[in-house]
Amino acid sequence: MALNFHQLHIFYTVAEKGSFSHAAxxxxxxxxxxxxxxQSLEDYFGTKLFHRSTKKIELxxxxxxxxxxxxRSIDLMKETDVSMSKFTHMLEGRLHLGASMTVGEYILPRLLGPFGKEYPNISVSMKVINTKQLLDEVLNHQLNFGLVEAEVHHPDVHTEAVMNDELMLIVPRDHPxxxxTEITMEEVLEYQFVLRExxxxxxxxxxxxxxxSGFDPGAMKIVMELGSTGAVKSAVEAGLGISILSQSSLKHEAALGVLAVKRIADIRFSRSFYAIYLKSTLLPISAVTFMTFLRERDLSQWL
Structure with a gap:
């Protein structure tokens, strides 16, 4: 019997989880x-790798x-996939991913076209939900890969920045x-807000x-919370309040002049978009290829 990577991955996951059932x-x-x-790995080495008892297992x-x-073998396999993903233009398969609302509605639709031209044999299936729901689905193994708008802190989840973004103030075009030309946060807080949930x-x-930056979010006069970026933009356009949203979601409205898009002088809402997946998961090569595409291309030409 030869040593194989699959067994090492299973052994490592059992050790990390401290349980055969949790690893399974x-x-x-x-x-x-x-x-x-x-057990096959133990037979190969001719020694026990775990001490088992009724309550727990120990290395x-x-x-x-x-x-x-x-x-090291797992890390090397991941590095190998990343390096080789640059050459897999004839790769075939299905890319199934989740995306949070702004990423899924405004960012990825503009990027999936260029990605599809470069990798024409990869079909894409995308589920769009908010960040909290996406994290829950990754943790529950309903999704193995997702793109979100805020960094996720969870011991079982790997989080990796793949794109940059900035949030901007939006107001109706006839708003004061x-x-x-210069707006402070103190001025902004005088007005009513329509926000995402x-x-x-x-x-x-x-x-x-x-x-x-020293400002209390509780000082915002929130008159409405809505479940999508599009709904927030429509409410602002209707004069129900002002908001702060991703500049990537405002391209259409800014070009038409239906909303005024402004930067606040004394605060900068810079952020990244993140890929998240379980630490115990080895991503399929289609997902690794897509992440490499996001990291290494000049995305500004499409956004």
């Missing part, structure tokens, strides 16, 4: 299948020795702030940046 869930395998693969001395090598990445970034 993370790997989409049955617990007996996980146990069998670990043996041999297991502790193997663990860093298993991690529309004619001003709690759980939205845009909302979270806005509130975090306000707090970092």
């Amino acid at each position: 869930q993370a790997l989409h395998m049955t617990q007996p299948a996980v146990t069998m693969q670990v 043996s001395e041999a297991g502790r020795t193997l663990l860093p090598y298993a991690k 702030l529309a004619q001003k 709690q759980g939205s990445g845009t909302r979270r970034v806005m509130e975090e940046e306000m707090a970092k």
Whole structure:
């Protein structure tokens, strides 16, 4: 029997999760299948890798020795996929991903066309939900890969910045702030706001940046919370309030002049868009190829 990467990946996941059942869930395998693969690895090395009891499992001395090598093999496999993704133009397969609202409605539609021309044999399926829902689906193995608007902090999730963005103030074109060349946050807080709902990445970034800059998000006069960026823009255009949204979602309205898009002088809402996936997951090559595309292309030509 030869040593194989699949067994090392299973061994590493069991060690990280501290449980055969939890590892099986993370790997989409049955617990007996996980146990069998670990036993095969133990047979190969001729030694026990775990001490098992009714309550818990612990790495043996041999297991502790193997663990860093298993991690290095996983890291090397990921690096190999990234490097080789640059050459896989004839790659075939399906790219299934989730995207948070702003990314899915305004960013990815402009990028999937150029991606499709470069990789014509990859078909794309995308689910658009808010950041909190997307994280839940990744954690529950309903999605294995997603793009979100705010950094995610979770011990089981890998988060990687792949694109840059900035949030901007939007006001109706006949609003008092529309004619001003310099606007302060103090002036902005005098007006009523229409915002995205709690759980939205845009909302979270806005509130975090306000707090970092010494402004209390609780001081905002919020008259309406809406579940999509498009609804917020329509409400602002109708004069129901002002808002702060991704500049990437405002291209159409700014060109038509139906909304005034402004930068606030004493605060900058710079942010990144992030790819998220479970640390225990090895992404399919189609997903790795798409992330490489996002990182290495000049996206501004399409956005």
